[in-house]
Amino acid sequence: MLRVVPENSDQLVPLNPAAPDDNSASLKSRPLFGLDAPALATVLAGEGEPIWRAKQISEAIYCQYITEISSVTTLSLDLRQKLASHGWQIGRPAIAKTFQSTDGTERYLVQCRPGDATTVETVWMPEGDDGEAGDGTDNEPSVAPPFPARSEGRVGKKAGALEPSHNNSETNPWRRATICVSSQVGCAVNCQFCLTAKLGLQRNLTAGEIAGQVVAVLDRHAVRVGRDRVNLVFMGMGEPFLNYDNFMAAVRLLVEEVGLSPQRMTVSTSGIVPGIERFAQEPSELRPKLAISLNAPNDHIRAVIMPINRKWPIWTIMDAVRGINLRPRERITFEYVLLGGVTDRPEDARQLARLVRRTGLPAKVNLIAWNPGPGIAYATPDPASVADFQKTLIADGIPAYIRQPRGRDIFAACGQLKRTIEG
Numbered sequence: 388m389l390r391v392v393p394e395n396s397d398q399l400v401p402l403n404p405a406a407p408d409d410n411s412a413s414l415k416s417r418p419l420f421g422l423d424a425p426a427l428a429t430v431l432a433g434e435g436e437p438i439w440r441a442k443q444i445s446e447a448i449y450c451q452y453i454t455e456i457s458s459v460t461t462l463s464l465d466l467r468q469k470l471a472s473h474g475w476q477i478g479r480p481a482i483a484k485t486f487q488s489t490d491g492t493e494r495y496l497v498q499c500r501p502g503d504a505t506t507v508e509t510v511w512m513p514e515g516d517d518g519e520a521g522d523g524t525d526n527e528p529s530v531a532p533p534f535p536a537r538s539e540g541r542v543g544k545k546a547g548a549l550e551p552s553h554n555n556s557e558t559n560p561w562r563r564a565t566i567c568v569s570s571q572v573g574c575a576v577n578c579q580f581c582l583t584a585k586l587g588l589q590r591n592l593t594a595g596e597i598a599g600q601v602v603a604v605l606d607r608h609a610v611r612v613g614r615d616r617v618n619l620v621f622m623g624m625g626e627p628f629l630n631y632d633n634f635m636a637a638v639r640l641l642v643e644e645v646g647l648s649p650q651r652m653t654v655s656t657s658g659i660v661p662g663i664e665r666f667a668q669e670p671s672e673l674r675p676k677l678a679i680s681l682n683a684p685n686d687h688i689r690a691v692i693m694p695i696n697r698k699w700p701i702w703t704i705m706d707a708v709r710g711i712n713l714r715p716r717e718r719i720t721f722e723y724v725l726l727g728g729v730t731d732r733p734e735d736a737r738q739l740a741r742l743v744r745r746t747g748l749p750a751k752v753n754l755i756a757w758n759p760g761p762g763i764a765y766a767t768p769d770p771a772s773v774a775d776f777q778k779t780l781i782a783d784g785i786p787a788y789i790r791q792p793r794g795r796d797i798f799a800a801c802g803q804l805k806r807t808i809e810g
């Protein structure tokens with residue numbers, strides 16, 4: 388049963404210790420999806436098989452998008468049957484329902500585990516700019532540097548190859564696409580403008596459930612890693628830094644097993660300072676880019692619309708962000724949802740520009756006109772005030788971009804994810 392966050396609560400809703408955070412209790416089968424190469428090797432060793440077969444299984448499930456053990460033809464029939472008889476299955480999260488927007492966006496309800504009714508939301512945005520415009524990373528490689536766990540035989544580019552991404556319009560109807568990924572079922576952070584907050588927190592997703600959303604969508608669109616330009620944004624349901632270990636384990640799977648580049652991934656946090664401090668310690672070959680969901684020009688307004696600000700005010704967040712060793716050309720993104728009459732006034736823009744300048748960080752601001760949701764009493768600003776806000780920031784020397792809403796008609800836009808089944 389969902390635990391709904393009380394209106395105007397200034398508290399995080401703690402994760403119920405009884406809520407399942409691992410998959411041991413509720414699974415009768417044994418999923419391979421979510422295990423990295425060393426863990427797969429351990430499985431094989433336990434089955435009395437040579438551990439080098441782990442590479443074959445990893446390539447089948449993470450690169451060739453195979454979902455049934457019986458279809459992993461690089462394994463002998465005997466081994467496939469043995470694994471299945473011992474309860475092993477691939478167990479990848481699966482798309483249970485698809486909603487299609489008139490703008491090409493697709494929103495999915497993804498079933499986390501076979502036989503489990505829990506679903507999370509994942510969004511595919513062809514041509515989505517994912518807020519990357521102007522952050523200097525458009526020419527970054529779209530595949531990860533080589534890791535020992537990966538090798539040849541992938542659906543996409545041979546693992547380890549590094550080359551700039553390119554236009555794939557000859558083969559797909561989209562030039563590039565962005566996948567928005569969920570990290571929790573619901574969310575405890577209680578941002579007052581966000582529909583997902585109305586769910587409260589149900590549970591954390593495992594690493595396999597987070598990475599599985601991505602692979603299910605790559606599979607649906609026949610994405611070839613290394614050929615096609617796909618960005619990931621961890622901005623779906625949940626606060627990734629309140630599920631830090633599983634989030635980073637998922638990133639590791641996506642980098643080391645699937646072959647995606649962390650420089651084409653962006654994680655957004657509401658400002659969980661201990662999480663940012665841990666994030667700053669991650670090696671650059673694994674660390675995604677960081678976006679701070681700022682949304683207000685000062686602590687006073689932010690504490691009202693984001694109660695978590697009372698725990699970690701703006702400057703404690705900025706101090707933590709300054710601990711990150713940024714890559715060349717990398718910028719911190721400040722996400723800023725414009726709420727009509729609340730955060731979109733000219734003085735808000737001027738104050739925001741001063742704030743960003745004072746951080747001393749290489750930064751840009753992504754402006755998002757608030758997407759309406761049932762039961763939330765804010766107003767969407769008119770396009771002219773959004774444009775004026777952007778102009779003020781730019782005039783003050785702050786790079787600022789307006790993110791166009793995607794999939795509003797199917798409740799797929801920012802802050803709208805609530806497992807709605809309305810078409």
Ligand code: SF4
Pocket residue numbers: 574575576577578581582583584623624625626657802
């Ligand atoms: S905006 Fe993000 S962090 Fe805030 S309640 Fe919604 S999902 Fe959670």
